[in-house]
Amino acid sequence: xxxxxxxxxxxxxxxxxxxxxxxxxxxxxxxxxxxxxxxxxxxxxxxxxxxxxxxxxxxxxxxxxxxxxxxxxxxxxxxxxxxxxxxxxxxxxxxxxxxxxxxxxxxxxxxxxxxxxxxxxxxxxxxxxxxxxxxxxxxxxxxxxxxxxxxxxxxxxxxxxxxxxxxxxxxxxxxxxxxxxxxxxxxxxxxxxxxxxxxxxxxxxxxxxxxxxxxxxxxxxxxxxxxxxxxxxxxxxxxxxxxxxxxxxxxxxxxxxxxxxxxxxxxxxxxxxxxxxxxxxxxxxxxxxxxxxxx
Numbered sequence: 001x002x003x004x005x006x007x008x009x010x011x012x013x014x015x016x017x018x019x020x021x022x023x024x025x026x027x028x029x030x031x032x033x034x035x036x037x038x039x040x041x042x043x044x045x046x047x048x049x050x051x052x053x054x055x056x057x058x059x060x061x062x063x064x065x066x067x068x069x070x071x072x073x074x075x076x077x078x079x080x081x082x083x084x085x086x087x088x089x090x091x092x093x094x095x096x097x098x099x100x101x102x103x104x105x106x107x108x109x110x111x112x113x114x115x116x117x118x119x120x121x122x123x124x125x126x127x128x129x130x131x132x133x134x135x136x137x138x139x140x141x142x143x144x145x146x147x148x149x150x151x152x153x154x155x156x157x158x159x160x161x162x163x164x165x166x167x168x169x170x171x172x173x174x175x176x177x178x179x180x181x182x183x184x185x186x187x188x189x190x191x192x193x194x195x196x197x198x199x200x201x202x203x204x205x206x207x208x209x210x211x212x213x214x215x216x217x218x219x220x221x222x223x224x225x226x227x228x229x230x231x232x233x234x235x236x237x238x239x240x241x242x243x244x245x246x247x248x249x250x251x252x253x254x255x256x257x258x259x260x261x262x263x264x265x266x267x268x269x270x271x272x273x274x275x276x277x278x279x280x281x282x283x284x285x286x287x288x289x290x291x292x293x294x295x
Contacts, residue, residue: 003151004028008057010077011067011097012040014231015123018130019067019096019156021046025133026155033057055082058091063152065094070240071103078107084114092117092145094152096137098176098237100244101166104140108165117145120165122172124179125157126232128219133157138175140168173248176241179233180262180280182216187284189217190224191291200225220281229278229285238280239266 004027009020012034023030024047033051034040044050051057054077058064064087066074074097077083093111095104095118104120111118119141129135135157139146146161153159162171189212193203204221207213223229242263249256262283269275269286273295278285285295 005152006060006062007031007065007152008033008051008061008063009065009067010034010054010057011073012043013067013069014127014234015096015130016067017043018127019065019135020048022130022133023152023155024048026151028152028155031057031061053082054080055086058083058088059086060088061091062088063092063094063149065152066097068097069237070097071099071107073097074099075103075107078110087114087116089115090117092119092149094119094121094149096121096123098122098172098241098244099169101140101169101173101248104169105166108141117142117148118165119145119149120168121153121159122168122175123157124172124175128232129157136160136175138162138168138171140170141165170248173241173245176238177245177256177259179216180238180242180266181258182214183220183280183283184262184265184287186214186217186221187224187281187287190221190284191287191293194225220279223279223281224284229275229282231277231279233280234276235266235270235278235280235282236276239263239270242266 006029007023008031010033012032020032020043031049031051032040032043033054040050066077068074074095108118119139121137121139123135123137125135133156137153137157137159139159139161140163190200193200245259265286269283275282288295
């Protein structure tokens with residue numbers, strides 16, 4: 001492949017593994033590393049090099065991708081002196097984790113001081129989007145770095161440059177606000193039709209193509225009906241994103257009442273109903289509990 005690039009991906013969890021496989025399928029040369037190495041090792045069969053540590057992982061890379069739990073985790077890698085010393089000149093660092101905008105700006109400043117570019121590029125689409133290489137990728141940073149990284153992004157999904165450093169993360173917070181509030185609405189709709197005697201699957205089919213239709217209605221509505229809460233999007237990460245949204249809103253002097261209510265409900269689902277490791281569609285179970293129905 002003439003456009004093959006040397007890429008490192010750090011963080012081979014639920015999203016990082018399928019993203020890695022798509023980078024390899026696109027013909028890129030990939031090194032991967034995960035703090036728990038056993039989660040990275042299966043990618044050797046797909047052609048990835050398994051690094052021994054983070055500093056070893058970034059050696060020789062043109063692009064470094066982090067896909068970690070939050071901005072503290074990705075920031076710790078950026079701030080690691082051994083990692084900084086191992087970076088090749090002019091590397092572009094792409095943080096695809098979901099973090100606070102302030103974390104993205106801090107990482108960008110650190111890397112810029114070392115002569116490297118930084119893009120904050122969180123994603124939407126969950127594990128299904130990661131597997132199908134159809135992720136929505138919201139990218140903040142310089143237009144020049146974005147254009148250079150476009151072939152890397154396009155191996156994983158559909159990238160859009162949304163503005164300067166931090167705006168990718170701001171876009172993701174907006175996305176997660178819409179997702180969380182819509183999950184709440186879909187849960188209420190599914191419970192209503194179930195308790196009223198309608199066939200939830202038939203109702204979803206009837207609404208398809210109308211104003212109420214959405215990926216969340218079709219995918220998560222089915223999860224609710226089928227009581228399938230194996231994680232695609234973890235509840236604990238949804239809570240983290242909503243808390244980041246509320247923090248950012250407070251800094252802008254804004255009140256987001258629906259977001260606050262839904263965040264509190266997700267916290268109850270996590271803490272009282274042991275939902276932290278369940279899919280965020282499990283908010284349906286919290287709604288059933290509110291109504292005195294078995295969960």
